[in-house]
Amino acid sequence: MAIGLFSFSPGDPRRLVFGVLLLLLVDAIWVGSSELTKNAGFDKPYFSTYAKTSMFILYLGGFLFWRPWREQCCSHSEPLYVPIKLSDSERSSVASDLDKLESVETSPALLKKKGKVRFSNLLEVRHMSGTEAEAANLARMSYTASLRLEESHSRSANKLHPKQVAKIALLFCIPWFLGNLSYQEALDETQAAVVNILSSTSGLFTLILAALFPSSYGDKFTASKLVAVLLSIGGIVLVSMSHTNQQDQLQLGALWALCGAALYAVYLVMLKKKVDNEERLDIPMFFGFVGMFNMVLLWPGLLVLHHLKLESFVWPTPQQWMYLALNGLIGTVLSEFLWLWGCFLTSSLIATLSLSLTIPLTVLVDIFLKKVSFNWMFFMGIPPVFLSFFAVTFLSHWDDWDPVMVVLKKALHCFCHCRRRTHARSPEDLEQRESLIGIEDGSGSQEEMEGCT
Template identity: 35%
Template structure:
């Protein structure tokens, strides 16, 4: 299979993983909204902590596999001098032909990256989850979509994203859609909640601020990973997520007594079997599986594509509100959702064109390098 075909299949594979993430995240948001509201278990920090804890299970197979692999490699190297010489020759060649952008991260480098990533990731998810306790799934999803603006800006600063006219138009179209949906949601919000105006305004404001903070953290850690990793082949993702879970377990447990003492979140384990089932199911599916797919999609496409792709959660959340909550959307809401989808499709087309241009440039450089090498040898 040609290299261009592999790159195209790789990109489409990332889009497929992204669509799976969109579906899982919306389903998880409705589940948490039910946990915090209907089931009266408003513990976003504990739920996020348990979600992150599931990542630690990635380390179990790694520990056994890594020790076995090291023993086998050690025996082969010690018993065969020829193998050791061949390995040294291949290693020296690989250092000449492989640059820093394609070499695989070592275990220590992966651990350091997990440490830098874990806090940003936790607070991005914590603020987003906490917003679901104060506002609807639609409102939280709408404001989370604003992460596209932060991703584009931060990515441009680190040369991860190229600011083109098409991308700017796509982001602006998506942002206009977010405004329309937000306007429609805020217009109908007081009629759906308690008639006390002051309580409604303060509750909506808290939820909006938390969701917006989640969007900011998302843009930060998405760009950081693309800068530090670049290509998904460079990192062992199960190992990466495993240490993310381990670091969060070790570093964040002292926060529980602090939150309890401040009265922000009293410590209380789930008190019914239904709660335990929903919390654990959300942890393993809504976090353990979905975030693995998310990272894969981000590395196989780009941070901006994934960020705008996550905006597809808006029409899906709207569909869920209509089916499960009997919500009737206004025209502003429907038009806004369509604009978000249009922005997503447009930026994907632009990204595909950029990839084709990069491939053509690389193919043109390879013959030039071969000619230069042959000339030097003559």
């Protein structure tokens, strides 16, 4: 829907800038969403994830209010010619009228008279084919308008059919749900700051998976991207080591957060491998089918967890429903759409590293609202995370630029050159050198003796 209003060519720099702005907006939404989940007081991760994921089904309302979606479902091949159906009596009367008209037009008396125009009462209606109608419509337009219409038609022809979108949604709905469930379980076990930090390790998983299953030229593995991801991981380690209290909860929450990060990377890289361009996949339609399949397939999990006493089924209070609805509509329905859109506009690695930018916002929220104290290690880990995100953004803008590899090659060349100069010489070179040294020593001693005399 809104994607058609902000369509950019693959080489347009505005595409990358707009994608980064979308990811920054999603960061702000997710930080508020995580804090809102804490304030809701409803510690039911599976139920919360199921309820918020089911809200994606609201996107399927586009079939009622968005005409292009309905046209995709009802599109059929248009006939080149639609004949007129006539009965036998009508067909005989038409034939007689045509014979009379032909005899009148060829009569000698009519040919001697001055030419006059006579219209027959016989009317014939024909259905113009879609190709001819489109060509006639383009002929009446200006050149720029015709180019704009042809570009719009090419985009619509390249889009996936709703059946294909539904198959892709069925394939990815389970990994997406498990990734979000892991994130909710992590929020239930530890602080939101730790969860957001450890979730940013999905950059490492994304870098590895994107190199194994590349979807575009920007997904190739480079030494600079590896250094940027390791720099982000180093900042994450510093931040994680700053939390000395609640170690048991931190370990369990870290496990859930890392599991969610890996599932997010799998979901994102595989989806971009399946659909390489945002213009092919209608993202709202995709999430609408994801919500429908999750609602239909995953409701038995509520009963299973209640029977196993892992998560008791409790109906939320009206206030808790209000928190869940706001969090689901803003923190899930809207933010996931913007995040996936930003991923298609930039790259899967930039999208996953953008998760790490939630750190400063989360720190500000925890410091000013919850009075949480952090030591110097926490703040020392923030700059590397920022630096890694913007470094990968610049590296994605210049695909062939790998400064770390250039520096390594120059260092290796200098090392090999210096080693070659200090390498041991051959025996013949050593003999010649010794003889030259002996001659120089003899001449030097002779000069000294002459000087003494």
